[in-house]
Amino acid sequence: MSDNRINHQPAFLLSSRPWSESSLQIEIFSRDYGRVVMLARSARRRQSELRGVLVPFVPLQLSWYGNNELKTLHRAEWVGGWPQPQNQALFSAMYVNELVLKLTAREDSLPSVYHAMYAVLQSICGGEHLAALRYFEWSLLHTLGVAPDISQDNLEQAIVCHERYWLRAEHPPVLLMQAQQLSAQEKGIVVHGHTLNALSNQSLASQPEWHPEALRLTRMLLDFRLPDGILSRQILKQLQQLTG
Template structure:
């Protein structure tokens, strides 16, 4: 059966909202990236007419479109995030039913000259079982980050590879915490939203034995220089050894996992002040389950 996106992401309300959400370029100087609203109207960006065949993609979200179709957002390896119109996908006899599901790779073919392309074929190419329980919310969280932080038609092959790796871990491993942290850092780094963890704000190499102050919109500085920032400018104190482990993707130590969570959450929450819906729903369910 076809799965319009599960409840933690209210895609229909996003689709109905015509406002475009933009942010200024990152201050870290790696990329000048603009966040735009996940769903634009089809005529906003002129695109060249091309036909794409058998491109591996992950479904990020879908919403009903008109009487029987679906508007889907996918992330592909060679073309980045793409908006596709799956005509008649909600009809009982549609070949797309059961294929357009999240969390597993799908082979998609599409064509079109506008930002909203037409999906003309999709095939399941094998993968792994759908996530269950808490892992389901991890998958929703990953897709929500991809939908909100990436821009259309911006190919980042390394990000697709990271998405594939984390989905494989979420769906197939009992513990996927390290995989989530690694994905978050790859996402932030590739999009230009991550600070430089090789050098501090004084252009000195990060040293394992030092302690640093990290904020969302400034370079990392030695802890003794933290007082120069506005007290309301939130940040975290973190050891240089943790910063080195984070930049190298080393999450073998429990301390590095815990500190990395604080860092990535600080950066992501700064980018998405409206909050992350999948996280909010999980917290509500946990409160309901335990009567807290």
């Protein structure tokens, strides 16, 4: 019976935890196989070549085998490309990993998510993370099929930059003047057409004035999908309160 060997697969380390006295159980997100959980044997031993390789937030190349859900890591290579994130950038990178862990299913091939993850971690580690995070959030939600279509309103009309729209999770934008009849109990936010278009065509970096609205939009959509909250966001908020 084949042991289903996968060789030289681009991937990122999402999480790791001790497994027995000398090994690690790791969860990775790979380009072609999505989120995979595997055993890294002897990775905790001081002489193990894996100790300095299995690090998060930088590109890796992994080889593994196994027929069950828990695979066995065969080889890991550090590809490099950018430094480890520091300070607030570290929390942004942790946030990216947490979203992927919580929103994707194991062994669901999502190459576009891998490429979006590559782009956002490269930006975060390079010191540019605000707009990049919004693009990543939107790309992830869109790929998973849970983002509303913000290229047009509920009447299938193109979004107008100077107009304001009412947005709710799982609903297309509605012109604010038409949304007054919605129940006051409906949860949603008001967003300018400028913001919707900037998020769609990834031009937030050149239009920073629309970033706070884009943040409120993606946060609303993520909170709807993750009602128990996002731990990395909570930790960063607590640290900011302590140091503020």
